[in-house]
Amino acid sequence: MDSNDVMLVGMLALAALSAGVVVYLLLSPYLSGELRTDKRIQAATENRVRRTALKQQVEVANSRRRQVADTLKELEDRQKQREKVSLRLRLERAGLDIEPRVFWIASVISGVVVGAIIWAMAPGLPIIVPLLGAFVGTLGLPRWLLARLTKRRQYKFTDEFANSIDVIVRGVKSGLPLVECLNIIARESPQPIAGEFTELVEQQRVGVPLAEAFDRMMVRMPLPEVRFFAIVLAIQQQAGGNLSEALGNLSGVLRDRKRLQAKVRALSAEAKASAMVLGALPFVVMALVYISTPSYIALLWSTKFGQFLLAAAGFWMTCGVLVMRKMINFKY
Numbered sequence: 001m002d003s004n005d006v007m008l009v010g011m012l013a014l015a016a017l018s019a020g021v022v023v024y025l026l027l028s029p030y031l032s033g034e035l036r037t038d039k040r041i042q043a044a045t046e047n048r049v050r051r052t053a054l055k056q057q058v059e060v061a062n063s064r065r066r067q068v069a070d071t072l073k074e075l076e077d078r079q080k081q082r083e084k085v086s087l088r089l090r091l092e093r094a095g096l097d098i099e100p101r102v103f104w105i106a107s108v109i110s111g112v113v114v115g116a117i118i119w120a121m122a123p124g125l126p127i128i129v130p131l132l133g134a135f136v137g138t139l140g141l142p143r144w145l146l147a148r149l150t151k152r153r154q155y156k157f158t159d160e161f162a163n164s165i166d167v168i169v170r171g172v173k174s175g176l177p178l179v180e181c182l183n184i185i186a187r188e189s190p191q192p193i194a195g196e197f198t199e200l201v202e203q204q205r206v207g208v209p210l211a212e213a214f215d216r217m218m219v220r221m222p223l224p225e226v227r228f229f230a231i232v233l234a235i236q237q238q239a240g241g242n243l244s245e246a247l248g249n250l251s252g253v254l255r256d257r258k259r260l261q262a263k264v265r266a267l268s269a270e271a272k273a274s275a276m277v278l279g280a281l282p283f284v285v286m287a288l289v290y291i292s293t294p295s296y297i298a299l300l301w302s303t304k305f306g307q308f309l310l311a312a313a314g315f316w317m318t319c320g321v322l323v324m325r326k327m328i329n330f331k332y
Contacts, residue, residue: 092220094149095192103142111138125301153192154223160193161225162254165247172244178233179204196221210237225254268328275324282317 087100096103114137119130164185171181179201186197196217203213214230232250236243289297300306 089219090146090150093153093222094146095153095195096146096149103146107138107142110141111135113137114141122301124298129301154221156190157192157196157221158223158225158254158258160190161229162251162258164189164193164197165229165251165254169244169247169251172247178210178243192221225257228253271328275321275328278324279317279321282313 087103091098091100091103111134115130115134118125118133122129167185167189168178168181171184172178176184182197182201182204186194186201188194189197199220200213200217203216204210208216211230211234214226214233218226218230228250229247232246233243236246286297300310
């Protein structure tokens with residue numbers, strides 16, 4: 001064997017050895033389990049990262065829930081502290097710009113007028129009847145009118161409140177600050193929306209924090225809609241987020257509540273009309289009988305037994321009216 005053959009064998013052996021080394025390097029991870037180990041390490045790392053991200057999301061959600069719960073609890077505590085309503089606050093809720101002293105003077109005048117009318121229409125009645133009429137005219141009638149005015153004002157506020165929230169949503173989307181949106185509502189909205197938001201803006205100008213200004217607004221207008229609005233803004237200030245989206249959802253909820261209220265009023269209108277007819281029927285019949293034959297019905301208040309029957313009829317009539325009122329009034 002000459003030198004050329006030896007060189008050729010050596011080169012072939014070297015090539016075979018190189019190929020074997022390459023094959024070994026390529027197959028070594030599969031044969032030694034290193035690839036499986038790397039995959040398991042990668043999977044464990046990804047799971048750890050995923051669990052960490054999921055844990056962070058859960059912690060953020062829990063933190064937001066705690067903030068919401070704390071905000072609700074704080075608002076409830078403040079509401080409990082304000083359960084006692086003064087006469088000045090009642091007048092403010094009714095939209096009456098008068099002093100309590102003026103209200104009491106008007107109440108006394110109302111009582112005197114009611115008592116005088118009863119005495120003039122039926123001078124033969126016992127003196128207790130005009131006195132009871134004067135008492136009702138002093139303490140009952142003015143407060144009933146005040147409650148009616150308050151309810152009507154709150155209804156007007158609720159009727160336009162969703163549109164006011166839409167103004168804030170559009171203003172925030174267009175880049176306006178929240179205070180400027182409140183100014184727009186105060187300038188362009190009808191009453192009582194304009195009055196309430198004007199008071200809110202004026203408090204902001206003198207340095208009252210927004211949360212405290214909304215607390216005062218809830219005192220003047222104790223409605224669930226105003227409470228929802230204050231809660232949304234309080235949560236947004238504490239936790240951040242998309243204010244326009246939150247207020248847009250709130251506006252949708254308020255419109256749904258409004259539609260539900262209209263549906264309930266429509267379904268209960270017949271029952272309310274029937275209750276009013278039944279409640280007014282005894283008084284109408286009594287008035288007609290008194291006009292036609294006064295001597296026949298005068299026995300009810302001129303005799304002891306008649307007075308007893310009147311008292312019993314009044315008691316049962318009151319019970320019946322309260323039962324009908326409970327049946328036709330729905331909470332929604």
